[in-house]
Amino acid sequence: MIGERAVQKISSTRGFAKVAPHVVPALDRAVHRLTRGRVLLSARMLPGVILTCTGARSGLTRRTPLACMPEDGGRTWILVGSNFGRTDHPAWTHNLLAHPDAEISWKGADIPVRARLLQGEERAAVWKTALAFWPPYAAYQERVEREIRVFRISRR
Numbered sequence: 001m002i003g004e005r006a007v008q009k010i011s012s013t014r015g016f017a018k019v020a021p022h023v024v025p026a027l028d029r030a031v032h033r034l035t036r037g038r039v040l041l042s043a044r045m046l047p048g049v050i051l052t053c054t055g056a057r058s059g060l061t062r063r064t065p066l067a068c069m070p071e072d073g074g075r076t077w078i079l080v081g082s083n084f085g086r087t088d089h090p091a092w093t094h095n096l097l098a099h100p101d102a103e104i105s106w107k108g109a110d111i112p113v114r115a116r117l118l119q120g121e122e123r124a125a126v127w128k129t130a131l132a133f134w135p136p137y138a139a140y141q142e143r144v145e146r147e148i149r150v151f152r153i154s155r156r
Helices: 004-011 014-034 091-098 120-133 136-143
Strands: 048-054 061-067 069-071 076-081 101-106 109-117 149-155
Touching: 048 076, 048 091, 061 091, 069 120, 076 120, 091 109, 091 149, 120 136, 120 149
Parallel strands: none
Antiparallel strands: 048 061, 048 101, 069 076, 076 149, 101 109, 109 149
């Protein structure tokens, strides 16, 4: 098995940023569906959720597998809109800004949540923790001019 540092190094590359958004979510959704919510492949390296939210423009239900940083014993989670260091904010961040009430699948349980965009000192403190949690976030931020969005989601 590839070590954690090797995975972090690979995850920080521009090549990974080009390929991963097309491959990782599709694999995660397929495995999650096949295992009835018990397994999320990307969660082998990082904790993960399936975020179900409402499309900002379409109003349609959108399901997105995401890495997360659990807090407070699973009462809250941090979601980082890194988009693998790609130029644009990921669509799910626009969706949460427009419709903050959502649902996550966490360890096989569906949980209603509300999202809140973190800003200022609160964002800075969480960002520091996120960098310790997953160092490739620093490389992602260096590659883009936008400030990567950070959300805290809480149980409703």
